[in-house]
Amino acid sequence: MTTTLPAYDEVVARYEPVIGLETHVELGTNTKMFCGCPTDFGGEPNTRVCPVCLGLPGSLPVANKAAIEAIIRIGLALNCSIAEWCRFARKNYFYPDMPKNFQISQYDEPICVDGYLDVEVGGETVRIEIERVHLEEDTGKTLHVGGATGRIHGATESLVDYNRAGIPLVEIVTKPIAGTGSLAPDVARAYVAELRDVIRTLGVSDVRMEEGSLRCDVNTSLNLPGQEWGTRTETKNVNSLRSVERAVRSEMLRQASVLDAGGRITQETRHFHEDTGDTTPGRSKETATDYRYFPEPDLVPIAPDPAWVAELKAALPELPRVHRRRLQQQWGLSDLDMQSVLNAGAVELIEATVAAGTTPAAARKWWLGELSRRANESGVELADIGATPKQVAELQGLVDAGKLNDKLARAVLEGVVDGEGSPTEIMTNRGLEVVSDTGALTAAVDEAIAANPGIADKIRSGKVAAAGALVGAVMKTTRGQADAKTVRELVLERLGVQG
Amino acid sequence: MSDLTRMTATEIAALVAGGETSAVEVTRAHLDRIAAVDDRVHAFLHVDTDGALAAARSVDERRAAGEELGPLAGVPVAVKDVLATRGVPTTVGSKILEGWRPPYDATIVQRLRDAGTVMLGKTNMDEFAMGSSTEYSAYGPTHNPWDLSRIPGGSGGGSAAALAAYEAPLAIGSDTGGSIRQPGAVTGTVGVKPTYGGTSRYGLVAFSSSLDTPGPCARTVLDAALLHQVIGGHDPRDSTSIPQPVPDVVAAAKLGATGDLTGVRLGIVSEFVGEGAEPGVMAAFRESVDALAKLGAEIVEVSCPTFAYALPAYYLIAPSECSSNLARFDGVRFGLRVGDDGNRSLEEVMSLTREAGFGPEVKRRIMIGTYALSSGYYDAYYGQAQKVRTLITRDFTTAFERVDALISPTTPSVAFPMGARTADPYQMYLADLFTIPTNLYGGPGISVPCGLSEGLPVGLQVMAPTMADDRMYRVAAALESAVGTFTPPAL
Numbered sequence: 001m002t003t004t005l006p007a008y009d010e011v012v013a014r015y016e017p018v019i020g021l022e023t024h025v026e027l028g029t030n031t032k033m034f035c036g037c038p039t040d041f042g043g044e045p046n047t048r049v050c051p052v053c054l055g056l057p058g059s060l061p062v063a064n065k066a067a068i069e070a071i072i073r074i075g076l077a078l079n080c081s082i083a084e085w086c087r088f089a090r091k092n093y094f095y096p097d098m099p100k101n102f103q104i105s106q107y108d109e110p111i112c113v114d115g116y117l118d119v120e121v122g123g124e125t126v127r128i129e130i131e132r133v134h135l136e137e138d139t140g141k142t143l144h145v146g147g148a149t150g151r152i153h154g155a156t157e158s159l160v161d162y163n164r165a166g167i168p169l170v171e172i173v174t175k176p177i178a179g180t181g182s183l184a185p186d187v188a189r190a191y192v193a194e195l196r197d198v199i200r201t202l203g204v205s206d207v208r209m210e211e212g213s214l215r216c217d218v219n220t221s222l223n224l225p226g227q228e229w230g231t232r233t234e235t236k237n238v239n240s241l242r243s244v245e246r247a248v249r250s251e252m253l254r255q256a257s258v259l260d261a262g263g264r265i266t267q268e269t270r271h272f273h274e275d276t277g278d279t280t281p282g283r284s285k286e287t288a289t290d291y292r293y294f295p296e297p298d299l300v301p302i303a304p305d306p307a308w309v310a311e312l313k314a315a316l317p318e319l320p321r322v323h324r325r326r327l328q329q330q331w332g333l334s335d336l337d338m339q340s341v342l343n344a345g346a347v348e349l350i351e352a353t354v355a356a357g358t359t360p361a362a363a364r365k366w367w368l369g370e371l372s373r374r375a376n377e378s379g380v381e382l383a384d385i386g387a388t389p390k391q392v393a394e395l396q397g398l399v400d401a402g403k404l405n406d407k408l409a410r411a412v413l414e415g416v417v418d419g420e421g422s423p424t425e426i427m428t429n430r431g432l433e434v435v436s437d438t439g440a441l442t443a444a445v446d447e448a449i450a451a452n453p454g455i456a457d458k459i460r461s462g463k464v465a466a467a468g469a470l471v472g473a474v475m476k477t478t479r480g481q482a483d484a485k486t487v488r489e490l491v492l493e494r495l496g497v498q499g
Numbered sequence: 500m501s502d503l504t505r506m507t508a509t510e511i512a513a514l515v516a517g518g519e520t521s522a523v524e525v526t527r528a529h530l531d532r533i534a535a536v537d538d539r540v541h542a543f544l545h546v547d548t549d550g551a552l553a554a555a556r557s558v559d560e561r562r563a564a565g566e567e568l569g570p571l572a573g574v575p576v577a578v579k580d581v582l583a584t585r586g587v588p589t590t591v592g593s594k595i596l597e598g599w600r601p602p603y604d605a606t607i608v609q610r611l612r613d614a615g616t617v618m619l620g621k622t623n624m625d626e627f628a629m630g631s632s633t634e635y636s637a638y639g640p641t642h643n644p645w646d647l648s649r650i651p652g653g654s655g656g657g658s659a660a661a662l663a664a665y666e667a668p669l670a671i672g673s674d675t676g677g678s679i680r681q682p683g684a685v686t687g688t689v690g691v692k693p694t695y696g697g698t699s700r701y702g703l704v705a706f707s708s709s710l711d712t713p714g715p716c717a718r719t720v721l722d723a724a725l726l727h728q729v730i731g732g733h734d735p736r737d738s739t740s741i742p743q744p745v746p747d748v749v750a751a752a753k754l755g756a757t758g759d760l761t762g763v764r765l766g767i768v769s770e771f772v773g774e775g776a777e778p779g780v781m782a783a784f785r786e787s788v789d790a791l792a793k794l795g796a797e798i799v800e801v802s803c804p805t806f807a808y809a810l811p812a813y814y815l816i817a818p819s820e821c822s823s824n825l826a827r828f829d830g831v832r833f834g835l836r837v838g839d840d841g842n843r844s845l846e847e848v849m850s851l852t853r854e855a856g857f858g859p860e861v862k863r864r865i866m867i868g869t870y871a872l873s874s875g876y877y878d879a880y881y882g883q884a885q886k887v888r889t890l891i892t893r894d895f896t897t898a899f900e901r902v903d904a905l906i907s908p909t910t911p912s913v914a915f916p917m918g919a920r921t922a923d924p925y926q927m928y929l930a931d932l933f934t935i936p937t938n939l940y941g942g943p944g945i946s947v948p949c950g951l952s953e954g955l956p957v958g959l960q961v962m963a964p965t966m967a968d969d970r971m972y973r974v975a976a977a978l979e980s981a982v983g984t985f986t987p988p989a990l
Contacts, residue, residue, distance in 0.1 A: 057596065058589075
């Protein structure tokens, strides 16, 4: 089936999008949510299991205190209220990767509620309201063998690995986000990025989307201006920041084409495909599963001591947004300049470079200039370019010491990116150091004056601007390894002219 | 040496400790007794002859090596088949777990082993502890040693019958609505439901998590107290376990045995001495109350009006929890698997497994519970039942402001004939009418033999506030000292 999708500009001119995000974060606790099994990624199938996470008859869960502490810290960082008393609930449904055929989760008594996260989009601050943050256990993984697609359809056998079963999972649910118009995809991306940074700052998860320790479901609907919100779809399998943005955009386009043709949107789960950027329908939610939630009787309620919560709050690290504000101020950047630093993913790199002794302006110059250009050319993230903040600081140190000029420094940096060693090593090995011996330089200047008597006369007669030609000649003979400013001063001095 | 199987646990422990007999000798005597009578009683689902003798030998060796052993070292124990026993079949009386040998021990089983007791085997029970007669066991019923044509109570009929038939001096049961106390009452033995959270549920195959309470069964109150002391106390593997030491139930039982209840105030639950109980049961109960008064107890009547709603509330809460707890029996990871011929879907295999593996009462409760928890009915059924539970708890706490303990008959009737109630689930449920309120409240309850009616045992129930288990032991031991124990006719 091929349908021509409408243009994005037309879609946002006609419809208003409402989005919502459900994000799952695997906590980096040492042990699982309800037993003592290790949580490390990988491991032979079914080796990190015990009677509890296998759901063997008679086994009982005991809540992991470190996980509760982690979720409270996340809730506090997201400006949530922390429940003084709440319970786990059982979510009942049959699936082989769920050892007990119910998942221990939270239902109507989540531990964190009513928060918000401010994100920057296009220079504007958008406040994303957080509805709830709750704690649950992850499921095992089912592997379908024998089919062509690795999916259940056509498979001859299904294998279940319970290593992941019982790993603590935090679910963060936004309230519906309306009124963002054409920026909806960017808002979705900015939110997930900010959330990831916040959680990384807290140190409670490695939040790696590619390893699944941060997973995102995106809800999207469209409505005509002034009318009720439309039927929403839930897009799963969105595994990168770029995919979050693409999934919202693609779903907006698809829904618009359905609505334009007079159709109606089915409330369903859809799967995002990284390769095509499309979504395809999954299971329909119109015949909603009845999960028969009820309070988990095997676990005592969670009743965090308010004094403890206050302690956790006081001990929160500086959060990314505040941190960025402070850096912007320290670095003396305009909002626009700071935005380009953010867009380049250079905040932490510049910060580390400054910490290594470089001025903010110089650090920014290298990371946003030469290094960003190289990163763009080779299609890698700036952080993966191959130069470290320490090396950039060392490079700038050589410039400040007059050992390198700008041009030479660029050449040295190229060597750093190519893995040739430290800036000092490269400078020495390639013989790129500035010629600073004035005797040699004076000889070169005198040589240039002798070779260009006409130009020398012009300068003597007051046309100081003509000095550039002599400087160029000297730079040529010294193969660029002289400091242009010094050369110019020498030229004027030898000709007896005031600069 | 007189018959070891007729002795109390206290007596056996003393003989073993004194070197007058060995744990192996004691164990052999009980294994012989089981071999002699259990084809008629059918108290056991599995007799672990080798494991028992090995455990007994180990006790004898440790004693010979001069090790200091616990107060029940060398005493045999029968364990209800609801508790996971490492490497020893654990079926919960159900076909769905036939052949399952758990890779781990329940905390209580571990504590029994650590204490040097000798596990004889696993006792029969109504499937998943759902029943009051042990007739719902998938492996055939247990017979009451007092009259083999009658039921031994349930769900823990196997443990109670093993005691009454002198197959074991001690047993472990589990009480969700009366499954320890009611079998105790109808077999003339002592059955204790400890405070919820006072004994670990880790390794107890769950029926209803918020109600299930493992506890001791014995032929005397002191024996029950000794066993309680061994198995009780905080377990970090059970989140609902109370982080406090067991009240000193042994000292309380010894104090009670002196026969002095001066200063103790007992409340008869008015609602349980009306028309609900058989005349013969009421007669034995009244005589016991007189005996308690003679020992110095002050007797008053206390009304607990919400107890009338305990049964309906229980039959919503327990099935709701069981519908979820029993979901894991799907043929994927352990136990029975039916229909996995390579052509059927996963869902079909799960359905066929559960269809074949669960008996009628279990299916009935799963369906009731599934319905009660379903969206749109939750508030009217499960939610409402939880409110009733709160009110019942309030009745208990109000009553305990006036009295030290509550008393009632344990059951409305003596052991009924086999088959009499299987056709009518409601009649079966009525057997637990007097025991259920305690489970909803979470406090402790004990059934102690108090007399006979038509030659069959009657039990008196003592109910105490949560974590005041010692109080009910004192009262029960005092009554026992006054009325004595009751011996069934020879098998």
